[in-house]
Amino acid sequence: MKYFAVFLPVISVERSQQYRPLHLEFLEKGRNEGWIFANGRFVDGSGGLVIYIAESMDDVLAKVKQDPFVAMEARGYEIHEWELVMRA
Template structure:
């Protein structure tokens, strides 16, 4: 399983507020399928970040393009495969 960092820069703040609940419900569904490692918005209002788990870039791209934020043009997206390193405490 690979990790993919998906940046969701703001395109339309009004649409983002309008479709927030749909976006969060979509992420909850993907999380229940084991496809989300982490997600959250940036405190400065720039947009958000979702870390997806998948076997291939194409699968992540399909999931991202099904996100209501992307479908309804509230956010754009940028996908990067992420070679995660978790610190040991």
């Protein structure tokens, strides 16, 4: 499995507020099912970051497009494969 960092920059503050509950449900589902490693917002209000676990870029893109923030055009997205390095 690979890790993918997905930046979610704000497109619409209003739509972000409107779809936040659905977005949070989506994230919780992903964490519970094991395809989201971590997530969080940027404290400056510019958006957030989600770390997905997937086999390929196509797999993660399919999940990202299901996020209500993306589907409802409240947020954009930028995907980068991410190499996790942890202290031994």
